[in-house]
Amino acid sequence: MGRYILKRFSLMIVTLLVIITATFFLMHSLPGTPLKNEEKLSPELRAQILEQYGLDKPAYVQYFKFLGHLVQGDLGKSLNYDGREVTDMLMQGFGPSLLIGSQALLFGVLIGLILGVLAALKRNTWLDSFATGASIMGVSIPSFVLAALLAYFVGVKLGWLPATGYDTYSATIMPSFALSFAVIAQISRYVRTEMVEVLEQDYMRTAKAKGINRFAILVRHALRNALIPAITVMGPLAVNIITGSLVVEGIFAIPGMGKMFVESILNNDYTVIMGTTIFYSVLIVVTLFIVDLLYGIIDPRIRITGAKE
Amino acid sequence: MSKILDVRDLHVSFHTYSGEVKAVRGVSFDVEKGQTLAIVGESGCGKSVTSQAIMKLILTPPGEYKHGEVLYNGKDLVKMSEKEMEQVRGKEIAMIFQDPMTSLNPTMTVGKQIVEGIIKHQKLSKAEAKEKAIEMLKLVGIPSPESRFTQYPHQFSGGMRQRAMIAIALSCNPNVLIADEPTTALDVTIQAQIMDLMKDLQARLGTSIILITHDLGVVAEAADRVVVMYAGKVVESGTIDEIFAEPRHPYTWGLMNSMPKLNQDRAEELSPIPGAPPDLLAPPKGCAFAARCKYAMKICQEVDPELTEHSKGHRVACWLEHPMAEAYRREAVEGRQSV
Numbered sequence: 001m002g003r004y005i006l007k008r009f010s011l012m013i014v015t016l017l018v019i020i021t022a023t024f025f026l027m028h029s030l031p032g033t034p035l036k037n038e039e040k041l042s043p044e045l046r047a048q049i050l051e052q053y054g055l056d057k058p059a060y061v062q063y064f065k066f067l068g069h070l071v072q073g074d075l076g077k078s079l080n081y082d083g084r085e086v087t088d089m090l091m092q093g094f095g096p097s098l099l100i101g102s103q104a105l106l107f108g109v110l111i112g113l114i115l116g117v118l119a120a121l122k123r124n125t126w127l128d129s130f131a132t133g134a135s136i137m138g139v140s141i142p143s144f145v146l147a148a149l150l151a152y153f154v155g156v157k158l159g160w161l162p163a164t165g166y167d168t169y170s171a172t173i174m175p176s177f178a179l180s181f182a183v184i185a186q187i188s189r190y191v192r193t194e195m196v197e198v199l200e201q202d203y204m205r206t207a208k209a210k211g212i213n214r215f216a217i218l219v220r221h222a223l224r225n226a227l228i229p230a231i232t233v234m235g236p237l238a239v240n241i242i243t244g245s246l247v248v249e250g251i252f253a254i255p256g257m258g259k260m261f262v263e264s265i266l267n268n269d270y271t272v273i274m275g276t277t278i279f280y281s282v283l284i285v286v287t288l289f290i291v292d293l294l295y296g297i298i299d300p301r302i303r304i305t306g307a308k309e
Numbered sequence: 310m311s312k313i314l315d316v317r318d319l320h321v322s323f324h325t326y327s328g329e330v331k332a333v334r335g336v337s338f339d340v341e342k343g344q345t346l347a348i349v350g351e352s353g354c355g356k357s358v359t360s361q362a363i364m365k366l367i368l369t370p371p372g373e374y375k376h377g378e379v380l381y382n383g384k385d386l387v388k389m390s391e392k393e394m395e396q397v398r399g400k401e402i403a404m405i406f407q408d409p410m411t412s413l414n415p416t417m418t419v420g421k422q423i424v425e426g427i428i429k430h431q432k433l434s435k436a437e438a439k440e441k442a443i444e445m446l447k448l449v450g451i452p453s454p455e456s457r458f459t460q461y462p463h464q465f466s467g468g469m470r471q472r473a474m475i476a477i478a479l480s481c482n483p484n485v486l487i488a489d490e491p492t493t494a495l496d497v498t499i500q501a502q503i504m505d506l507m508k509d510l511q512a513r514l515g516t517s518i519i520l521i522t523h524d525l526g527v528v529a530e531a532a533d534r535v536v537v538m539y540a541g542k543v544v545e546s547g548t549i550d551e552i553f554a555e556p557r558h559p560y561t562w563g564l565m566n567s568m569p570k571l572n573q574d575r576a577e578e579l580s581p582i583p584g585a586p587p588d589l590l591a592p593p594k595g596c597a598f599a600a601r602c603k604y605a606m607k608i609c610q611e612v613d614p615e616l617t618e619h620s621k622g623h624r625v626a627c628w629l630e631h632p633m634a635e636a637y638r639r640e641a642v643e644g645r646q647s648v
Contacts, residue, residue, distance in 0.1 A: 202411040205366055209406075210426040210477065211399035214391070220425075224416050299416055300461040 008292075019281045020274070024066065027273055028059040034079040053079065055270075066274065075278070076271040080264070084157045086275035090259065094279070096166050097249070097256035101242035103176035106245025108183025108241075109234070115184065116230075117223070123196060131188055140184025144247035147178035151251055164253040175252045176242045179241055186237060187230055195226040226301055235291035239284045312380075313517050314340040314363070314485055319377035321355075321362050324370055325408045330589050332358045335377070337616070340485065345511065345518040347532035349525065349564065353586055355541040356555075357407075360487045363519070364402055365394050366502040381485070392485075400430040403478035407490040409470035413462040419446075419473050420458035423480055445476040449506060468499035472506070479510060486511075489521045502625040504531055525568050529553060534622075537561050540586050540597035543616060547623035557625040559602045562645055596628070604629060604641045 035041065035049060050056040054065065069076060075086035120130035154174060155163025162171040198204065199222060207217045246258035257276065264272035295302050319324060321333040333355045340346045348356045359365050363379050363556040365386060379386040386397060404411040406527070414422060423442040427433055433441065446454035462470055478486055488507065492500035508531060511518055520531060528535055528549070535552040537545040537560065545558040556562055563582035584601035587593050593600065599609035607630050616626040629638040 171554070202406060202408060203414040205479070206406060206412045206422075207414065207425075208366055208475070209364060209404045211395045211397070211429055212425060213395055221414050221417070264449075301415055302464045303511055 023277045075275040080267045080269040081150035093257040093260040100175050104179035112184040112187025116188035119192040120195030133190045135185035138181045147248045147251045150174050168255045190230040198222050198226045235287045239287050312339045313342045315380040317378045320375035338536045340517050343515045344533040346534045347528040348536045349521045350538035354538045399426045400481045402485040404487040405478050405491045408494045445480045449476045485517045487519045545625045551623045558627050560598050578591035
C-alpha cells in the first residue's frame with residue numbers, strides 16, 4: 001500500500017508539471033501583455049515596466065524562474081491588483097466557492113441517491129418517470145438559467161432569500177441549490193441504472209433466501225454494489241462544483257474562484273492564471289486519487305494489489 | 310415417516326410482454342423427513358421455478374402464484390406474508406443456488422454473509438455468530454476457516470464458494486435444504502466432493518433435501534425419490550429404484566437413453582430426445598410430450614393424461630398407462646428394450 005501511494009504521488013507530480021508547463025506557454029502565446037492602457041504608454045516606459053516585472057525575458061527563462069519560486073511555495077504577486085499575493089487571493093476566493101460547492105454537493109448527492117434508489121425500486125411507475133424527467137431537466141437546463149430564475153422569483157419577487165451577495169449564510173442557499181441540480185441529475189441516473197442491475201443479481205436472491213428483511217438487503221447488499229459507478233463520476237463532479245461555477249457566482253455576485261479565474265484570463269494576469277490553474281489541478285489530481293482509494297474500500301475486487309493475498 | 314413439505318397442484322406463471330408464460334402447471338409432490346427428493350428434467354421444464362416458488366423467491370410481478378399450496382409442516386407458505394416468510398427462509402427452508410460465482414455478494418466478506426443469517430435467526434451475539442460461522446466453514450471442509458472468514462468471494466475458488474454457500478444454507482440448521490443444480494457449475498471432481506458433503510451433512514443433521522438437477526448420475530447416487538418434470542408438469546414420480554429399474558413414462562425412457570453408458574461402444578452415438586420442449590406461452594392441449602413421443606397415440610394430442618398411480622408411490626402421467634392401451638404398451642416396452 002505504501003509503495004502504491006508513493007507511486008501515485010510521483011505520478012501526480014509529473015501530471016502537475018505537464019499541466020503547469022502547458023498552461024505557462026499557452027498563456028504566453030496569447031496576444032497582449034498584462035499591461036493596462038498599453039497604447040498610451042511611451043515605448044521607454046513600457047520597456048521599463050516590463051523589465052521591472054521580468055516580462056522582457058524570453059518565455060523559457062520566465063518559466064524556470066516561475067518554477068523556482070513555485071518550489072518555495074511562492075506564487076508571486078498579482079499583476080493586475082497591484083501587489084496582492086496570489087496565494088492570499090486564492091485563499092480568499094476559495095472560501096465562498098468551497099462553502100457553496102460542498103453544500104451543493106452534499107445536498108445533491110443525498111437527494112440524488114434517494115431519488116435513484118427509489119426510481120430503481122419503483123421501476124416503471126410514476127415515481128421512476130418523475131425521477132427520469134427531473135434528471136433530464138437537471139442535465140439539460142444549465143445551472144445559470146436555474147440560478148437566474150431562482151434569483152428573480154425567490155430573491156426578488158418573493159424576497160425570501162437574498163438575491164445576491166455573500167454577507168449572510170442565507171445568501172449561500174440559493175447558489176448552492178442552483179448548483180446541486182446537476183449533481184442530483186447525474187447521481188440519480190447512475191444510481192438508478194446500477195441499482196436496477198444489482199437488484200437482479202443472483203446474490204440478491206441469496207440474501208433474500210437467508211430471510212433477511214427487505215430494508216437490510218437493500219442497504220447491506222444492494223447499495224454498496226450500486227455505488228461503484230456513482231463514485232467514478234463523483235470525483236470530477238466534486239472538483240467542478242467545489243471550485244465554483246463562474247456564471248452562478250456571477251449571477252449571485254459571489255466573490256469566488258470562478259469569477260477570479262475568468263477575470264485573470266481577461267486581464268492577462270499571468271501570476272493569477274498560473275496560481276488558479278495549479279490550484280485547480282492539485283485539487284483534481286488529489287480528488288481522483290481519493291476516488292481510487294474509495295473504490296478499493298467499496299469494492300474489494302479492485303483493492304490495490306500488493307496487499308497480502 | 311412424516312411429510313415435511315407437501316406441494317399440491319402448484320401453478321406459477323410469468324407475465325411477459327408476449328403473454329402469460331405458464332412455467333409451472335400443476336405440480337404436486339411431497340418430501341419426507343430426512344429424505345432426498347430429486348427433481349429432474351431438461352432446461353426450462355420448470356424445476357428451478359418450482360424450487361424458488363417453494364421459498365417464494367419469485368418476484369411478483371412478473372411472476373404470479375396462480376393456484377396451489379405449499380404446505381410446510383401443514384402451514385401453507387403461499388398464503389404467508391413477506392414478514393412471516395422471513396422467519397421461514399433460511400431458518401426452516403434454505404437454498405443453495407446453481408452458480409456459486411454469482412450467488413455471493415462480491416463486496417461483502419464471506420464471513421459476514423454467513424453471520425448475517427445466524428444473527429437473524431438464532432439471536433446470537435456477533436462474537437457467538439462468528440464462532441458459529443467459523444465452525445460451519447470447518448464443517449463444509451474449508452481449510453483455515455479463521456482466515457477465510459475475513460476474505461471476499463473473489464478470493465475463493467468455485468468449489469470453495471459452493472462450500473461457502475452450503476455453509477450459509479446450513480448455518481441455521483434448516484429442516485429442508487433446496488439445492489438448485491448445486492454442482493452444475495463445478496468440475497467433476499468437485500461435483501463428487503460437494504455431493505458427498507451434502508449427503509454427509511444430511512446424515513448428521515437429518516435435513517431433508519430437494520435436489521434439482523438434470524444430471525441423472527447425480528440423482529442415482531443421492532436421491533431417495535425422484536420427480537420427473539416436463540413442460541411445467543410432473544410426468545412421473547417414484548422411488549429411485551422404480552424410476553431407474555422400471556421407468557414407465559416415454560420421457561423418462563428418453564432421459565435414460567440419452568445418458569452415455571459405461572459399456573457403450575465409442576463409435577455408437579448418443580441418443581438424444583429429438584425436438585424441443587413446447588412453448589409454454591401456449592402449451593399444447595394434449596400431452597405436452599406428445600409431439601416428441603415415439604409412442605404417441607391419437608388421444609395424446611387431444612387430452613392431457615392425468616397423473617395415475619401405477620403402484621404405491623409410483624405415479625405416471627401417460628395414456629399408455631390406460632388399461633385399454635395395455636397391448637400397445639407392452640409392444641412399446643419391448644421395442645424400447647430391443648434398441
